Amino acid sequence: MTDYVTADDLGVNARTGAIKLHGPEGFAGMQKAGQCAAEILDALIPHVVPGVTTGELDDMVREQTLRSGGVPATLGYRGYTHSCCISINHVVCHGIPGDRTLKDGDIVNIDVTPLIDGWHGDTSRMYLVGDVPIKARKLVDVTYECLMLGIEQARPGNTMGDVAHAIQTHAENHRYGVVRDFCGHGVGRMFHDAPEVVHAGRPGTGPELRPGMFFTIEPMINIGKPPVKMLDDGWTAVTRDRTLSAQFEHSIGITETGCQIFTKSPKGLDRPPY
Numbered sequence: 074m075t076d077y078v079t080a081d082d083l084g085v086n087a088r089t090g091a092i093k094l095h096g097p098e099g100f101a102g103m104q105k106a107g108q109c110a111a112e113i114l115d116a117l118i119p120h121v122v123p124g125v126t127t128g129e130l131d132d133m134v135r136e137q138t139l140r141s142g143g144v145p146a147t148l149g150y151r152g153y154t155h156s157c158c159i160s161i162n163h164v165v166c167h168g169i170p171g172d173r174t175l176k177d178g179d180i181v182n183i184d185v186t187p188l189i190d191g192w193h194g195d196t197s198r199m200y201l202v203g204d205v206p207i208k209a210r211k212l213v214d215v216t217y218e219c220l221m222l223g224i225e226q227a228r229p230g231n232t233m234g235d236v237a238h239a240i241q242t243h244a245e246n247h248r249y250g251v252v253r254d255f256c257g258h259g260v261g262r263m264f265h266d267a268p269e270v271v272h273a274g275r276p277g278t279g280p281e282l283r284p285g286m287f288f289t290i291e292p293m294i295n296i297g298k299p300p301v302k303m304l305d306d307g308w309t310a311v312t313r314d315r316t317l318s319a320q321f322e323h324s325i326g327i328t329e330t331g332c333q334i335f336t337k338s339p340k341g342l343d344r345p346p347y
Contacts, residue, residue, distance in 0.1 A: 075268070075280040080261065092259065092267050094285030099192075099261060100326055100333065103287055106194030107324050107335025109141045109187045114198045115340050118347045121200040123177045127159040131170035134185055143187040146195075146264050153308065158184040158197075165293050165301050165310040165318045166255055177203030180213055182320045186264065193264050195289050196336035197322040201345045208296070209317055215247050216294040216319040217344040223272070223290045227325055227332040231282050237274030240292045252293035252318070254301050255310065260324050261287045284329050291322030 076091035080099060095103075116137055117130060135156035138145050145156035160168035160182040161175070168182075175181065184197035199213045222239040244251045257270030268280050272292040297316030304311060312318050321344070324335045337343060 077283060080285070088263065088266065090267055092280060092283075092286060093261060094283060095261060095287055095326065096285065099285070099287065102190055102192035103194070103261065103324065103326060103335045104333070106143070106187060106189040106192040107196065107337075108194070108339060109138070109143055109189050110185050110194035110196045110324075111336050111338045112141070113137050113185050113187065114183060114196065115338055115342050117183060118200070118342065121175065121181060121183070121202060123175055123203045125175050127161075127168070127170040127173050127175070130159060130183065131155050131157055134183075138185070138187045141187060141189070143189040146186040146188040146193050150264065156185075158182075160184070160318075160320070162317055163312045163315050165252055165295070165312060166320060167308045167310055169306060169308055175202045178205055178209070179203075180205060180209050180317065180319060184322065191262050193260050193262070193324075194336060195260050195264070195322065195324045197291065197320055198343070199319050199321060199345060211247075212249065212294065212296050212317055213319045213345060215244065215249060216292060217321050219243050219272075219292045219294055220290060220321040220323065223292065224323065224325060224332060224334065227282060227290065227327060229282055229284055229327060229329065232277055233268065233270060233279030233282070234274040235276050236290060237271045237279070238276045241273040244292070244294050250295040250297055250299035252295060252299050252301055255293060257289040257291045257322070259286070259288045282327050284327050286327040287324065289322055289324050291320060293318055293320045
């Protein structure tokens with residue numbers, strides 16, 4: 074049985090395992106944080122080019138987050154020492170920025186979470202570096218479509234299983250694999266909260282979606298099979314079969330009639346090519 078609680082009745086960082094239902098203040102806070110996150114990803118577009126290092130991009134994310142009056146939520150999170158995650162080609166998620174140089178033909182996911190006035194704006198986007206092969210471009214396109222088809226199912230009365238099924242069906246229709254090892258999550262004043270948001274599942278299963286719920290949808294789609302493996306750094310996840318992987322992520326809030334996407338690009342730059 075799923076428990077729901079009114080967020081205003083709890084402490085700011087209360088972790089109870091119940092799904093929090095937020096009011097207008099929460100929607101306003103998440104919209105501000107989400108727009109900051111989207112603007113950071115917009116600003117990176119001209120810099121995600123062959124020759125740049127992932128460490129340089131991480132510096133840009135940190136500097137813009139601070140200029141916006143926020144802090145990167147990943148900085149210091151469980152010992153993580155960077156301001157974003159940058160995942161290239163067969164890296165599924167949580168790639169660590171460093172000395173690696175982007176090369177022509179790479180596909181890259183950049184995942185940012187500015188913390189603004191106590192609210193987390195969590196989002197990620199794919200970037201195409203130089204001349205990207207058609208096979209990789211198709212994976213990126215289908216992954217974005219998976220995200221948006223999942224968001225279409227995010228409305229009151231539906232379930233998390235409805236969201237997951239829409240994503241899984243579209244990916245598998247293209248013979249892609251849907252990663253099961255990682256999922257979306259509740260978000261708000263806490264970086265990661267209930268509920269878990271899986272990206273493969275059966276319609277009508279899982280928690281019911283109710284107005285006031287905040288969570289991320291962030292499908293990771295592989296050209297090959299779903300399994301992943303963790304590298305020795307304890308963060309980086311890669312496809313076990315070394316095939317390409319792509320991911321898009323939005324933070325959303327369930328409204329009375331549907332959902333609000335907090336992290337939508339103000340410039341309409343939600344999918345490449347930009």
